[in-house]
Amino acid sequence: MNxxxxxxxxxxxxxxxxxxxxxxHDLLQQRVFGVIGSLLTVVLAIKLSHMAAGGEVFVYRxxxxxxxxxxxxxxxxxxxxxxxxxxVLAVIVQLYGIGSGWDRKGWHFHSLWLFQLMGLNGAxxxxxxxxxxxxxxxxxxxxxxxxxxxxxxxxLRAGVQYISYNLxxxxxFLMALGTLYAVTGTLNMADMAERVAAMPAEDTALLxxxxxxxxxxxxxxxxxxxxxxxxxxTYANAPGPVAALFAIMSKVGVYAIIRFFTLIFPQDSITESxxxxxxxxxxxxxxxxGQIGVLGTRSLTRLAAYAAIASIGTLMxxxxxxxxxxxxxxxxxxxxxxxxxxxLFLVVDMIAARRGGxxxxxxxxxxxxxxxxxxxxFLTAIAVAGLPPLSGFLGKLLILNATxxxxxxxxxxxxxxxxxxxxxxxxxRAGSILFWKSHEMDPEPGNDSDEGEAxxxxxxxxxxxxxxxxxxxxxSAAPWLSFVSVGALLAGLVALTLFAGPLTxxxxxxxxxxxxxxxxxxxxxxxxxxxx
Amino acid sequence: MEMLVASxxxxxxxxxxxxxxxxxxxAVVLGMTMLTYAIxxxxxxxxRLVVNMPPILQDHAAGxxxxxxxxxxxxxxxxxxxxxxxMTAVVVMMALGAFIEGGDDRINMPExxxxxxxxxxxxxQKTEDETA
Numbered sequence: 001m002n003x004x005x006x007x008x009x010x011x012x013x014x015x016x017x018x019x020x021x022x023x024x025h026d027l028l029q030q031r032v033f034g035v036i037g038s039l040l041t042v043v044l045a046i047k048l049s050h051m052a053a054g055g056e057v058f059v060y061r062x063x064x065x066x067x068x069x070x071x072x073x074x075x076x077x078x079x080x081x082x083x084x085x086x087x088v089l090a091v092i093v094q095l096y097g098i099g100s101g102w103d104r105k106g107w108h109f110h111s112l113w114l115f116q117l118m119g120l121n122g123a124x125x126x127x128x129x130x131x132x133x134x135x136x137x138x139x140x141x142x143x144x145x146x147x148x149x150x151x152x153x154x155x156l157r158a159g160v161q162y163i164s165y166n167l168x169x170x171x172x173f174l175m176a177l178g179t180l181y182a183v184t185g186t187l188n189m190a191d192m193a194e195r196v197a198a199m200p201a202e203d204t205a206l207l208x209x210x211x212x213x214x215x216x217x218x219x220x221x222x223x224x225x226x227x228x229x230x231x232x233x234t235y236a237n238a239p240g241p242v243a244a245l246f247a248i249m250s251k252v253g254v255y256a257i258i259r260f261f262t263l264i265f266p267q268d269s270i271t272e273s274x275x276x277x278x279x280x281x282x283x284x285x286x287x288x289x290g291q292i293g294v295l296g297t298r299s300l301t302r303l304a305a306y307a308a309i310a311s312i313g314t315l316m317x318x319x320x321x322x323x324x325x326x327x328x329x330x331x332x333x334x335x336x337x338x339x340x341x342x343x344l345f346l347v348v349d350m351i352a353a354r355r356g357g358x359x360x361x362x363x364x365x366x367x368x369x370x371x372x373x374x375x376x377x378f379l380t381a382i383a384v385a386g387l388p389p390l391s392g393f394l395g396k397l398l399i400l401n402a403t404x405x406x407x408x409x410x411x412x413x414x415x416x417x418x419x420x421x422x423x424x425x426x427x428x429r430a431g432s433i434l435f436w437k438s439h440e441m442d443p444e445p446g447n448d449s450d451e452g453e454a455x456x457x458x459x460x461x462x463x464x465x466x467x468x469x470x471x472x473x474x475x476s477a478a479p480w481l482s483f484v485s486v487g488a489l490l491a492g493l494v495a496l497t498l499f500a501g502p503l504t505x506x507x508x509x510x511x512x513x514x515x516x517x518x519x520x521x522x523x524x525x526x527x528x529x530x531x532x
Numbered sequence: 533m534e535m536l537v538a539s540x541x542x543x544x545x546x547x548x549x550x551x552x553x554x555x556x557x558x559a560v561v562l563g564m565t566m567l568t569y570a571i572x573x574x575x576x577x578x579x580r581l582v583v584n585m586p587p588i589l590q591d592h593a594a595g596x597x598x599x600x601x602x603x604x605x606x607x608x609x610x611x612x613x614x615x616x617x618x619m620t621a622v623v624v625m626m627a628l629g630a631f632i633e634g635g636d637d638r639i640n641m642p643e644x645x646x647x648x649x650x651x652x653x654x655x656x657q658k659t660e661d662e663t664a
Binding site for chain 1: 552557560564567568573574575577578579604605608611612615617619622623626627629630633634635639640641642644645646648650651
C-alpha cells in the first residue's frame with residue numbers, strides 16, 4: 001500500500017486550512033503558500049503518473065479496511081492523467097490570478113483554490129461511488145466561493161443560479177446512488193460492477209433507472225444539452241481565472257461518465273447501448289448549440305462560455321462510443337479542450353481588463369498591448385476552433401477517424417465540420433471588432449475636430465452604462481505574469497501538437513485499460529494480502 | 533408501512549420540485565430543502581424497512597434470525613444531512629446577498645446579462661454634466 005496515493009487530497013486540504021487559520025490577512029503569504037501547494041500537487045501528480053504508466057492499478061485502503069467494506073482510492077492511468085492535467089492547469093491559472101490582481105478582490109482566493117484542487121483530485125482518485133459524491137460536494141462548495149469571488153450583483157445572481165442548479169444535481173446524485181445501492185447492495189465501484197455483471201437480465205429495470213439517473217447527474221456537471229443552462233451565465237460572470245479553472249471542472253462530469261460506463265455499465269452488459277443511444281444525440285446537439293452560441297453572442301465572456309460548451313459536445317461524441325479508438329481520441333481532445341478553454345477564458349479576461357471591464361463586442365478605442373493580446377487571442381481562437389496547425393485540429397481529426405465506421409458517421413462528420421466553420425466565423429467576427437475596427441476609432445474622447453473623417457461610425461463611447469468594471473488592468477500586480485501564464489497554456493497546446501504521437505500512444509494504453517477492467521476488479525477485490 | 537414511506541417520499545419530492553420551479557429564491561431554497569428531506573427518507577429506505585432492529589450485526593443474529601437494519605444507509609443519510617445543511621446555509625447567504633445587491637429575488641438572470649447595454653456617448657455625458 002502506497003501512501004502517496006492519498007497525498008494529492010491531503011496536501012491541498014492541509015495547506016488550505018492552514019492558510020485560512022494563519023494567513024487570513026497576509027496576501028503575500030497566501031500567494032506563496034498557495035503556489036507552493038499547487039506546485040506540490042504537480043510534483044505528486046508527476047510521480048503518480050510515472051507509477052501508473054506501467055499499467056498497474058494501485059489501491060489505497062483507507063484505515064486498512066478490506067474492500068468492499070472500507071473506502072478505497074484507486075489509481076490507474078486515467079486517474080493519473082486527470083490528476084496531472086488538473087494540477088498543471090491549476091498552477092498556471094493561479095499564476096494568472098496573482099498576475100492580474102484577481103486574488104486581492106476578496107479574501108481566501110488561494111485557500112479556496114486549494115480546496116477546489118482537493119475536491120478535483122479526490123473525485124479522480126476515489127474508487128467508491130458515495131465518496132465520489134462527497135468529493136463532488138467538496139469541489140462544488142469551493143467553486144461556489146470562487147465563483148462569487150470579487151462580488152457584484154450580477155455575479156451573485158449567477159452564483160445563486162449556479163448553486164441551485166448544482167444542489168438539484170446533488171440531490172439527483174444521491175437518488176441515483178440510493179437506487180444503485182438498493183439494487184446491488186454495495187457502493188464500491190469494482191464490487192458494484194461485478195454484481196451488475198452477474199445480475200439476471202430480467203431484474204434490471206431498477207438498475208437501468210439508476211444508470212440513467214447517474215448519466216443525467218454527470219451530464220449536468222459536464223453541461224450536456226439539455227442540462228447546460230447553468231453554464232453560460234456562470235462562466236460568463238465568474239472571474240477570468242476561476243472560469244479557466246472551471247474548464248477542468250466540467251471535465252469531471254466527462255471523467256465520471258467514462259469511469260462509470262466503462263467499469264460498472266460496460267457496453268456488453270445489460271445496459272448495452274443505453275449510454276450511446278442517449279449520449280451521441282445529446283453530444284451532437286451540444287456541439288451545434290455551443291458553436292451557434294459562439295456565432296450569435298454579443299458578449300465576449302459568453303463567447304468563451306459557448307466555446308466551452310461546444311468543446312464538451314465534441315468530446316462526448318467520441319466518448320459516447322466507449323470503444324478503445326473513441327476513448328483514445330476523446331482523451332486527447334479532453335486535454336486539448338481543457339487547456340484551450342482555459343487559455344480562452346484568460347485571454348478574454350485580459351481583453352476585458354484592458355477595455356475597462358467592457359465585455360461587449362462593440363467598438364471601443366484600441367486597448368493597451370493590442371499587438372500582443374491580439375496575437376494571443378488569434379492563437380487561442382485557432383486552437384479552440386480546431387484549425388491546423390494546433391492540437392484542436394489533430395483532436396478533431398482523431399475523433400472523425402474514430403467515428404468513420406459509425407452508422408451515424410454522416411451526421412457526426414457533417415456536424416463537426418459545419419460547426420467548426422461556425423466557430424471560425426464567430427471568432428473572426430469577435431477578433432475583427434475587438435482589434436481591427438478599434439484602430440479606426442479616435443482614441444481621444446471628445447476630440448471632434450475632424451468630423452468629416454468618421455461621421456458614419458457614430459458617437460465615441462466614453463463610459464459604460466453599467467458601472468460594474470469586471471477588472472481593471474490598473475489593478476494588475478504584474479501584467480507580465482498574466483502573459484507568462486497564457487503563454488504557458490499555449491505552449492502546452494504546442495507541446496500537445498508536437499508530441500501527439502507518444503501522447504496518443506499513452507491514451508491508447510489508457511483506453512485499453514479502461515475497456516478491459518478485469519485488472520481493476522482484481523486489484524480492488526482479490527489482491528488484499530497487503531492490507532492486513 | 534412501505535406504502536406510507538413511499539407516498540411520503542413522493543409527495544415531498546413533488547412539493548419540492550413545484551417550489552423549485554417557482555424561480556424565486558425563497559421558494560427555491562424551501563423546495564431544495566423539501567427535496568433533500570425526500571432523498572434522505574429515500575436513502576433510508578434503500579436498506580429495506582425493518583422495525584425495531586439495531587443497525588449492527590450482533591448476538592441475536594446467532595439465534596437463527598439474522599435480522600438487523602442495514603447500517604450503511606444510516607451512515608449515508610448522516611453524511612447527506614450534514615452536506616445538505618452546509619449547502620442550504622451557503623445558498624441562503626448567497627440568495628440574501630443577491631437580493632440586497634440586485635434588488636429582487638428572481639433566480640433567473642436579468643436582461644442586461646445577455647442583452648448589450650447601450651454605451652453612454654460623449655453627447656450624453658455632456659448633457660448629464662450640464663444638468664448636474
